Amino acid sequence: MPELNLVQAINQALAQEMERDERVVVLGEDVGLNGGVFRVTEGLQAKFGRERVVDTPLAESGIIGASIGLAMADMRPVPEIQFEGFLGPAYDQLVNHAARFRTRTRGAITIPMTVRVPVGGGIHAPELHSDSPEAIYSHSPGLKVLMPSTPYDAKGMLLAAIRDPDPCIFFEPKRVYRSFKEEVPEGDYEVPIGQAKVVSEGDDITVVTWGAPVFQCLAAMDELPDDVSVELIDLRTIYPMDTDTIIESVRKTGRCVVVHEAPRTAGMGAEIATVIQEACFLHLEAPVQRVTGFDTVMPYYKLELDYLPESPRIVQAVRECLAY
């Protein structure tokens, strides 16, 4: 099986789905000849032409609003927003329109659209190129929010998202884009939306995370004593959330640390901690811990590693939770 990085796996998924379903169109800023600023759409325009791989004007509200129209007219738009910070101008179209059409038309109009968005920090990028807004969109009913952390999952989840009948935001952690390769099947497969993955099994404590921090958590596990047995869960889909996998794990371990890059307040860690106290109250040995970004604006890159949940902070939190 060929080994691919995250960029290549997503590229392959796009190419294969465009081949399979001629309704799929890729659109966005610089996605054509340039192949996107991260080269995720590289070669697609050469293969599928300018009608299906479209360099749009520089307007995010336009990209999402027009994608909604394409979806209404039975196309399968896969718009790209160049960086998560530029979801800002598209917010209205995403949250007030894409997310609501099914409900407000009682199912008469639906929006099968998958918005691809590079996300997160850690790559020395400029302002508004390093944020983690997944909680904002998970808090907006009607949107599905995905964030794979591995090439295998990325391909399978993207295929599932494009085929999903509802609007999906597909967040791609930049820090993982080229960080490693793994075997990715050439054939068609889906990784279902809404299924978490147990990355490693353990009995003492559960760590729940998604996106690039998966690798910070793995690094933290390496630094913990050998007799500490951690169960690491990669949520993969942020909404709808696989609460069963979390609950089952915490009922076993009695302890949980949630790790994410986004700010703490009203972040997904708060939601997960609540799910745990509702479903695992009598199993808990310690308060659920959150290792997250701070409640501040994401700093420029000189301070980004002080902001992000890097492994030393995770190690400390796991130790504190275990010692409680």
Add this chain to the structure above:
Amino acid sequence: MPKKTVYKATIEHLQILNEDGKLDASLAKNTLTDEEVAFLFEQMVIWRHFDEVAFKLQRSGRMGTYPQNKGQEAAALGSGFAAKKGTDFLVPCYRENAALFLHGLAPHMILLHWMGDERGNQIPDNVNCTPISIPIGTQMLHATGIAWAYKIRKEPRCVVTYFGDGATSEGDFHEAMNFASTLEVPCVFFCQNNQWAISVPREVQMASETVAQKALAYGMPGMQVDGNDMFAVFKATRDALDRARKGGGPTFIEAVTYRLADHTTADDAKRYRDVKEVEAWTKKDPIIRHRKFLESKGLWSDKKHAEVEAKAKKIVDEIIKTAEGIEKPSPADIFNYTFAEIPEQLRVQRDTMRTNSLGQDPSQTGLKTEHAHTR
């Protein structure tokens, strides 16, 4: 009944100094004096060198992503020089460094910004500009608001806001144009049409023949100038500012120029644009024509040029030393500017550099850690 024409429009293009360094003397009247051109040309040489060195800093890992200004210096300097330093206000994008420097911004601050340090945006009170703006097309509304305040307070001040050709596709641009013209605010919309928005050429970006004609839809005067000609840029901007200062409202100026470098250091323009196109525009480089002009006047020579280049090297070396001499900010700075007064829960995050409850308050765990906070 016969149809009648209800609206007709034309867009004028102004060039005063052509690519060969030939000046249209009648158009040049009451624009720049020879001394001013020599001064501005020296600035051009210095900031071109700054730009090249900034590129090298990125390549050698001493700075993050940087967008070169190369080729667009005449647009920045001609317009910046037309605005009154200390009175007027600049609201930039990121490709007009030289205009900001003319208005007193310390150049090391631009480097600091691209070195990932917010202190590069900490504009001193006596410099009239906002920091460079990364989200495309957003700052023109802020410029409109600033100009509106000047109008409300009847201050004889104006705003010049800068943005690219691509930025005119954003909805915010159109809202700014409409606000500015309906409220008749003293704002000059200065579009640096450098032909590209990353990999997207102007003709893919928009179906309109010129960018300037977009102004007409908002009832705003719109014109095109040769953006590599400081005389034309200066004249158009100064006239627009004069009118705005007298209550005549906003103007849109499209400066036709070219991005001679990659979009940023993260870009590779060879992927999407023809080297022949770049070569053709290289001949229109503002450095070439302004030098030719000054030489024809006996105001410039090889010797003078070498002197200015040596001076540029010294100045830029000093700027880099200043930028690199600034120590990494304290992690507390992540928190200290979020609000005027830091909320209690944020103070705890700052003082512990932790977000988990047991890390913030170790007394709960029974663990002794060195991270006990200062509550």
